[in-house]
Amino acid sequence: MTYDLSAVGGEAFYDTDKNTVNIFQKTYNDYLEQIKGIRLDSIAHKLGARCEKNKLTITFFNAEYTVSVDKISDSAGKKPALDICVILSKYILLCPAIPPNDHQWVSYRNFKNSSPLVGYFKKEVEDAISSLYSDKIHTLKNSSASLAGYRPSLSANYDFVVQFDALPMIPIILLFNNADEEFPATCSILFESQAEKYLDCECLAMLGRQLFSHLKLPLNDNTAIP
Numbered sequence: 001m002t003y004d005l006s007a008v009g010g011e012a013f014y015d016t017d018k019n020t021v022n023i024f025q026k027t028y029n030d031y032l033e034q035i036k037g038i039r040l041d042s043i044a045h046k047l048g049a050r051c052e053k054n055k056l057t058i059t060f061f062n063a064e065y066t067v068s069v070d071k072i073s074d075s076a077g078k079k080p081a082l083d084i085c086v087i088l089s090k091y092i093l094l095c096p097a098i099p100p101n102d103h104q105w106v107s108y109r110n111f112k113n114s115s116p117l118v119g120y121f122k123k124e125v126e127d128a129i130s131s132l133y134s135d136k137i138h139t140l141k142n143s144s145a146s147l148a149g150y151r152p153s154l155s156a157n158y159d160f161v162v163q164f165d166a167l168p169m170i171p172i173i174l175l176f177n178n179a180d181e182e183f184p185a186t187c188s189i190l191f192e193s194q195a196e197k198y199l200d201c202e203c204l205a206m207l208g209r210q211l212f213s214h215l216k217l218p219l220n221d222n223t224a225i226p
Helices: 012-016 018-035 040-047 082-093 116-131 137-146 195-197 201-215
Strands: 051-052 057-062 063-067 105-107 160-167 170-177 187-194
Touching: 012 057, 012 170, 012 195, 018 082, 051 063, 057 082, 057 160, 063 170, 082 201, 105 195, 116 170, 116 201, 137 160, 137 170, 137 187, 137 201, 170 201, 187 195, 187 201
Parallel strands: none
Antiparallel strands: 051 057, 057 063, 105 187, 160 170, 170 187
């Protein structure tokens, strides 16, 4: 399945072209049909999810979503944006039979089959974050703390380094250098190399865009990560 990622923007998704929304809706329905054939309790532990009454509860960027054979819903019982539905569906459908154990940090372009979307990922994720938070590193720290970001074990020479648990088995590291007199702000995103065992490259690109969208949510100025 190939998606028009130019139409995927997280919080603005429902304002996209009607045909694109229809495609995603059909994809969502198709995925639910496929999920009906899976014993969700048999894969919950592999995905870091909880299963009760054949419903999976999955944490996605610090928010809980429930997936059943009939629907996907957020904590308020509402249907999430369709791109979130696609990501959660694929996370279930691509669950590896044997959990991988490859925790090497890599950039998006290192994933197999990522080349058609490398430009999208740089523009809509990394450049979008660096542009939004240029000269605003304290605001980025606040945003990161609000999203339950934390200091990673990775040692990197950047002005700010933070890790997020996008999905239970897919952590993300954000590397940020603030703008100065000589250079503009820069942002790089790292995934564990095993991420491509849980999501395809299109969904990983959506995941990156979701990071940007979540970082734009209202902030609490008292929660900055030092």
